[in-house]
Amino acid sequence: QVFRVTAIPDESPTELARKAAPLMRYLEAQLGMKVEFTPVTDYAAAVEALVNKKVDLAWFGGFTFVQANARSGGKMLPLVQREEDSKFRSVFITSDPAIKSLADLKGKDVSFGSQSSTSGHLMPRSFVLQAGLNPDKDFRRVAYSGAHDATIAAVAAGKVQAGALNISVWEKFVADKKVDTERVRVFYTTPSYYDYNWTVHADMPAAQREKITKAFLSLSRDDAAGKEILDLQRATRFIPTQPDNYKGIEAAAHSAGLL
Amino acid sequence: MSLCAVDAAPLAAGTARAPVLRGLSLSVEAGEAVAVIGPSGAGKTTLLQLLACALRPLAGQYELDGSSPWRLGSGDLRALRGRLFLAPQVPPLPPRQRVVTAVLAGCLPGWSFTRSLRSLLYPVDIGAAHAALAAFDLEDKLFERVDRLSGGERQRVGLARAWVSPAKLWLLDEPLSALDPMRTSLVAQALVQEARRRGVTLLASLHHVEMALAHFPRIIGLRQGQVLFDLPAAEVTPALLAQLYAQHELELASGQMPEQALLAQPPLPQMVCR
Amino acid sequence: MSLCAVDAAPLAAGTARAPVLRGLSLSVEAGEAVAVIGPSGAGKTTLLQLLACALRPLAGQYELDGSSPWRLGSGDLRALRGRLFLAPQVPPLPPRQRVVTAVLAGCLPGWSFTRSLRSLLYPVDIGAAHAALAAFDLEDKLFERVDRLSGGERQRVGLARAWVSPAKLWLLDEPLSALDPMRTSLVAQALVQEARRRGVTLLASLHHVEMALAHFPRIIGLRQGQVLFDLPAAEVTPALLAQLYAQHELELASGQMPEQALLAQPPLPQMVCR
Amino acid sequence: MKLYPQARLSIGRRGLAACLALLGLVLASFATLDLQWAQMFSLEAARSMGRFVAEFFPPDLSLAFVAKVAFASLETLAMSALGSLIAACAGLLLALGAARLHGQDSALARRPTRWLLNALRAVPELVWASLLLISAGLGPFAGTLALAAHTTGVLGRLFAEAIENCSEGPGFALRVQGAGNLRVFLYATLPQVLPQLISYTLYRWENNIRAAAVLGVVGAGGLGQLLGFHMGLFHMNKTATILAAMLLLVALVDLLSDRLRRALA
């Protein structure tokens, strides 16, 4: 019996696989069965796979979770999330000195991440809408880079004038000096919302759910192995979560017409 | 086999084109050997294609073996086609194929599918192919590729295909055009004799009038899509031939008799080897 | 033009193949009209291709206009080729092309590139094409597509191409094979006369021995890649012809004279229209 | 009956080796991949596929959306058509260099041109698009150029092979008469291969309609961008409309090519 895990490709699949490896080893030990991680390049594929029980555990964004929940008729159970995910934020970045606020985006080329991304598309879009702009009408062109790191690259290369992405990826890029902060800067940061989580199918036996939750919750920064995993996941620690946390995102998706 | 007041236009003729054969009637008994002669563009090829059920008459009736091919179901039509053989004017040989395969392709209607597949790997009836080629003095090219043959050799390969086919009706379109005079005569004789021996009906279009007269008992003269004459070979007179081949302009030029016009030209086929 | 002890194998012959022409020597003066006759497979086509600089002799010398084509630079060779015209045995007409374009293709060597491009859009010299077709009684097909012509009509289109070309040497491979007897004679006459009028050297391979004797002053008999005879038409005897066309087996069969063997067969080309 | 040793099918040793190597490759491929056939043929499998397909119905036919799809289709059509047209012209030019026009053609440019064509087509459309997006900016222009660049490589090679494959006769007759290579091509080779060239171009056009779908994802616009968007959001009814539009476009081109080929035949 193999325990299958996948993740939405909010970063490039090679990166995902690299990040996942130690966590998978840890889960293998905790669950006592072989754990296999399959990185995909399409959000929809990850959703379909969990909804149809072709994988057992999936790393979803807030919006992907809402989508999966809707497609499975409410049979998705979010188990745990990073502490950061309970107050997640997105940033808008630009390399164009003329852009200082959301209103300046009018008539510009703007890149989101994937269309199914929470922090890369749904929430930025909903805050742009709240600011009184309609991306489909007011932006000159909307591009979907597919992943957060790709959005940074597109803005840095001047392919688009502005982009929206996940704050944690941005901070990681800044910390690693992978981006020239002289040229590319943040001009708007969104209010916080619930985002990523680890989700299972509701048909999974309760005992196993328990085991998984416990495994995540007992990860700590005190031992070397736990620290490595948490660092790679860019998490301080994991906390339990529940479906109700995502009602806000569901509402935002409805109002943005994405669901 | 009988044609009754048939109009026909060549395959792939553009749309709305005047028929090439107009109101043609003719009937041929089983086992007969008939030569079709006539000027270039008279419709000989079209006639042979019509008889081979390769094209559907625009008007009129065509009967073969007592049945009308275009009323038959597709299975029957195919069986009927298996009983006739049309050798086109330019031998239709796929390049790179070997002579033995090209010849044995004539047997296909009588072969099962597996047998024909097997024959691609190793020719199943080399003997038959060899015999057919030998009839045309070409047995030494048995394993040659068809695109390495001379013009006359290719034509004979096309005829060898008729030879091995199980057909009961041979429709040969200018079978002698690329052959040297000696072979012309030998091949014509061989074809007529073999057809008689097998009881095969033979229709050949020919430009070699002397061959037609010498070897074929019955001659049909075709001109502008119509039968000008249909006579036993002995009754075909030079005057008739002159009329058959007379050219448009000459005919119209003046009150000149067509026959005289023809004879005013340098001699037509003239005896050389006697 | 002269050939000296030439060996040659056809284009695209497989490797390590015996030459088809063996030790052939022959010379033709400018303005002569020569008929090449011989049995199927004798090497007539190969000889004409050799003369047209289409294939390089394996051994021996070939001179044209006093220069050896294969020693020329490519520019000179191309200019030399512009002065000759080869009409292959099967008329080389791309399907779907119109007759007028196919005929005018004969003018290409004399045209600038832009002119030839323009002619694709709108034929630049309809008059010339029309005149050439009229010489072969085909002017009404001027704008027809070549794949909608009968066999004989196609052949005449090929000849019309020679007619419009600026060549000084016509090499015609069986130009009469698909024509009816009346046209055979007219076309042969027209070709020889026009060649004489223009001062063009004419070499044609023929199977119509009677035509060759009637219209061509000089006859070359080719057999198994070698010249059997090379005589004025008047000196070609039936015995020589019999020897030329005698078939292998018959020759070997016994002590029988080849001539008698030939005559024992049903009559060779025989006069019909007198 | 005599035995004829020459009668065997004559495939060269090189050919035999090539066939064996191919067979080996196929076997090795299936062996190294862990393909799961078992799950394919269960009732459950059919049912779940059926459910997926059922979600597509009914397609979203609201006026606003159909109008949006129609415009996107037009954009895709324009992008793919112009890209293919440019590619056909450039491909034909390069094919002349890449083909051995006749048996004795020394074809000096053959090698380098082939390498150029190979390089053009080795780079996938997507990579071309990403490259060109940088210099040409977001939008259909970059997509058009990307399609044109890749398709030039593909068509150039296919054209070169068609030219090399076509029957020698007509070209031979003109060449021995001293007509230049280009003229022989125009008057003898082109009329023969034209249906094939057109057929390849139309086929590539159709292919490019689908490729434009992939390009849409990188921001080149058209149906592809719509498809990526709605498919990703599981808007199955809208996806169905887009799929229908693609189906129609492909069928249209298919019909067109069928007609054109028959008109040319």
Added chain:
Amino acid sequence: MSGSSSAGAVPSRDPAWLGRVFWLGAAVALLWPLAVLTEFRPWILLEPQSLAVTARFLADFFPPKLELEFLRMVALEAWRTVAMATAGISLALLGAVPLGLLATRSLSVSALSGRMAQGPAALRLGTRWLLVLLRSVPELVWALIFVRVVGLGVTAGVLAIALSYAGMLGKVYAEILESGDTESTRTLLRNGAGRMQAFFYALLPQNAAELSSYTVYRWECAIRSSVVLGFVGAGGLGQQIDASMKMFNGAEVATMLLVFVFLVALADTISAALRGALR
């Protein structure tokens, strides 16, 4: 017939002329909206600013990334891709060959004499529509269908490739078989040979070289388009290059493009060998 039937008079005008002028005009009229819709402005490629950006990006290509670890990954992915493409194409052939033959007009017995009979014509039309359906549904959609059945992984990707390539190959096979000289095939059919017999004795020998080189070309395409395999987690070189491209990682892209060029050259060699053997 030419317009002038009176022999002798030289026709003054090519009757095809008007038609040609019309079609030329129509082509220009069509090209214009195309250029507008695609915002066709080639000159912006040459603006100094976009040239600079491009040059910067291309400069990244050199030197290609040649770290051992990376090379090992690329080699592994390359083999996986080749294997999956081969498997996909082999499966595609199972569908493409029969469908392609069904859709071929020149193998139709009833079409020998002009029009096809109704039954076969309907069958042919149905086959063509099936082929259209197979190839116009994007691979991603096929992949998602199969994810439901076989889960994430190689199988779904290979099946998606197999289906869409069956559609493409089937159609092109039919077109290749129709476009060449069909005289020898028709002669055999006319003389009563069966369809398959005519196929093996005339159509196949004429077109084998063309068919095989097209198949090899498609195999090569499948390698390139293995992006689709990434959708469902089967990996592959196409997916890698897509990822590196998105990251504007020129060095990695350069290495993988070199691998592609190598694979393309390999495909060409195979194709040439097959061609050589088949002629």
